[in-house]
Amino acid sequence: MILLPFEKLPRKLQCDEVKKYYEILDKKRPSLVMKRVMDIILSLIMIVLLILPMAVIAIIIKLTSKGPVLYKQMRVTTNNRRFKIWKFRTMTVGADQKGALVTSANDNRVTGIGKTLRKFRLDELPQVFHVLSGKMSFVGTRPEVVKYVERYTPEMMATLLMPAGITSLASIRFKDEDAMIGDVSDPDEVDRIYVEEILPKKMRYNLKYLYRFGFRRDLYLMLSTVKHVFTGD
DSSP states (O other), X not given: OOOOOGGGSOGGGOSHHHHHHHHHHHTTHHHHHHHXXXXXXXXXXXXXXXXXXXXXXXXXXXXXXXXXXXXEEEEEEGGGEEEEEEEEOOBOTTGGGSSOSSOOTTXXXXXXXXXXXXXXXXXXXXXXXXXXXXXXXEESSOOOBHXXXXXXXXXXXXXXXXXXXXXXXXXXXXXXXXXXXXXXXXXXXHHHHIIIIIHHHHHHXXXXXXXXXXXHHHHHHHHHHHHHHHXXX
16 A cells, blocks of 8 residues: 655644554555555455355345345545445345444344354455455454544544555454444434444554554454454454
């Protein structure tokens, strides 16, 4: 990835809280280049290996619930740019108009096959195409919806210096995020819990990642993700 000159970053990122993280990443430009090269090579390999499994998942989704195979939603990535994320649909059609933008425990909007896809993170497989295009990376802060990015503190905006990621330490630690929210049905209360209680905790991990960023750490986080998905630890 290319780190823009600080003065050319979006205005919201040109603040002292972000600058300290920018200076850390600025010293690690070789690792940023290696990160992008790894993303390209690994995403190409995964597309070849996963194209048939993804086709099978698409057929199962189509046969078991009404609606499109893919769920598309506006998210935020590098330099506060917006893009439409692709995921296998795991909820009923129009679910984001019927409740909060994050799910709670026992959320009845999640389909039967959707529960399995979410458990093993198979719903995120289409995002490998975003990695190839550069909109995302394998490791980085999960791409957040615009509504929640608008609630970021100035320091949280530093996470937008790098591409949004498929996985991260925060993703691993908060893989049961819906259970943390609890069996709450009121959308406004779900949003409040997420923004005031869960998001700040996740961001502490994401900001620490920027401090400790390195090519080998990315490899470690990818391997850790695979382990946690299959062991459930």
